[in-house]
Amino acid sequence: MKKTAAPLKALKAAFPHTIPIFAGFWFLGLTYGIYMRASGFSFWYPMLMSLTIFAGSIEFVTVNLLMSAFNPVQALAMTLMINARHLFYGISMLDKFRSCGWKKPYLIFGMCDESFSINYTADIPEDVDKGWFMFFVTLLNHLYWFSGSTLGGIFGSLLTFNTKGLDFVMTAMFVVIFLEQWLKEKNHSSALLGLGLSLLCLIAFGADRFMIPSMLAVLGVLTLLRKPLEKGGEPA
Template sequence: MSSETLREIGGGIRETSAVGLGLVPLGLAFGLLMVQSGYAWWWTPIFSIVIYAGSMEYLAIGLIAAGVGPFSALVTGFMVNFRHIFYGLTFPRNAIRSKVGRAYSTYALTDEAYAIASARPPGEISGTRLLTLQIVCQSLWVFPGIIGAVAGQALPDGLKGMEFALTALFVVLAWEAFTNNKDWSLPLTAVVLALLAGFLAPGQMLVLALTAYFVILLFRFRLPGLDRRMEMRVPDHG
């Protein structure tokens, strides 16, 4: 293994460390929630490897317990993870040379991996670093989940609030993305679209809002003049 490869692996681990600190309590909470919901501890790594989609994993606990059919679960999973279609449009998977690596990168595309990769300018991340950060992200989800599940067997039943951990991470990721690009038009547009979609079609709010948001971003990318008029950046006071 060359020194350049080792340097990229080390860089990927360092870049993932901040988000990883958020994944550890999430994984612990998921493992605790699994055993508190009546599952054996060893179901936790199965969920985390087969599904590996944080929000859908939390949702799958209730879906399976309620006996939801495969088709309904499929539709629900598609709607919950619909945003990954848009992630895939800009995720730098082409930096990975091997077919196996690209296949894993597609499987391991998560909000956290996308947020880390998107913080870099286009074309400035290597395939080695990209795979490293995705492997680290999944490891920091799977192994704490196992620890949480094993430890959760000793806790009393009926603990509440652990499912909110994933929502808390999304809030942190959104704030970090905003601090890197303080374009107020982006969060304001997202809020308006979410409110409109929630009012018009509450059951399809996420899909409708994300689709509309993607179309708006596409127009902004294609029409630079429109992009300049829509930007409302915060003044830099030093």
Template structure:
């Protein structure tokens, strides 16, 4: 590994440590869950390597066990992961001129990776493309490694996995608080909180995600100049 890549890796690694704690715990739980449902280690490991969809992987457990219904699976997947449409739009400029790395950056764009890559203060002497690549790669490896551990151990140990997904919510809260403390302006955070709260009241817990994302995008477009400042 040349100096440019190694420096980018060293710069990216500290940003991924909090994510590692959440990803390892959650992916180990996912491996245990799949094993408890009768799947061999091969299935969850392949899901994490090729799908890498976090909450959708948990939702897919019941899909794999239920009657084959590809239309329902497609609709559920679009509903669960629709937020990535907005993530992708906001990362268009940041992913410019990253070459072939862009393919993996797109594949590995998760909530946590998005949060780091969109807000990290990358030193001027660090290559931006490689920094984002290693942030994405490290988070991906945490998830895959945890799945391997959980799937293998799940073949020998049985645990109660009810409610284990809450660790992902806790991780989001930690990331949000960290960005709040590091940012001088809290306009973006307040827009996100109030838009989500409003849509939660209006549309309910089952349907608020997409309307809140659309409202946030609209607010950012309206107040773009103030937000950019």
């Protein structure tokens, strides 16, 4: 009984934290599945990709990659460019994942923006196993995305509305993530620096080549200004 009590208690504690993610992931997942079907792919594609990739932005980009000429170098560069933030997520979670045992590989694989946000900031009750809590947060979010994408892929062929512009949901997703972080942070210096540097790189390198320079610029400047920014974020 004790072996099953700990996971069950952790599941009950984790589930309420993931309810807002459920609404967002299901809508985005359905949209992704429909977008894949509208692009000419079978429902197997969004189903398997949401299960094995589990990175919403990359999955949307993969639609264009699958429809264009085979270019593995471009695919690798695009993936690293879009998901570079996960490097910092991983560093932040090193101590939290250290004692998770067999759950650690899955926690690393399934760490998306939303799972990271919950697992890093959640006030986990003392009588709840932290490893199991983080595992269920990650698993539930994964299931939400997988089920939404699969249903979108299955029923997407039955929908007859005009799907032009549906891929804009990816841009909207990043805007929402940015706004959520903006509302959570009291000090907006890092966000403003990121916007300013990205705009400068856009002007200097153009729309097709500004992404990598802007990410390198943001990384370099924020690294140099880390201590002043952390001091500025401390409560008075």
